[in-house]
Amino acid sequence: MSDCSHVLALPHPEPEPLSGTCPECVVAGTQPVHLRLCLVCGHVGCCDSSPLRHATGHFEETGHPVMRSFEPGESWRWCYADGSIV
Numbered sequence: 001m002s003d004c005s006h007v008l009a010l011p012h013p014e015p016e017p018l019s020g021t022c023p024e025c026v027v028a029g030t031q032p033v034h035l036r037l038c039l040v041c042g043h044v045g046c047c048d049s050s051p052l053r054h055a056t057g058h059f060e061e062t063g064h065p066v067m068r069s070f071e072p073g074e075s076w077r078w079c080y081a082d083g084s085i086v
Helices: 023-028 054-062
Strands: 035-038 044-046 066-069 077-079
Touching (some): 023 044, 035 054, 044 054
Antiparallel strands (some): 035 044, 066 077
């Protein structure tokens, strides 16, 4: 794990999830493999193992750098900008 300046800039408390699943997958009719929560705005997107990679797409569209796993029992975070677990 590493520290990054992006984590220091995150809102406190953590944003509430905007949905319980990936809304883009629902619209596309696909099934997410795992979910990720944007720690800037609360967007829920599917992981890179999912067919359409909506969490990464959200980062690419918004620049929101840090997400965490939205899977039960997991709490790890990933910084897209730094390319590392934080």
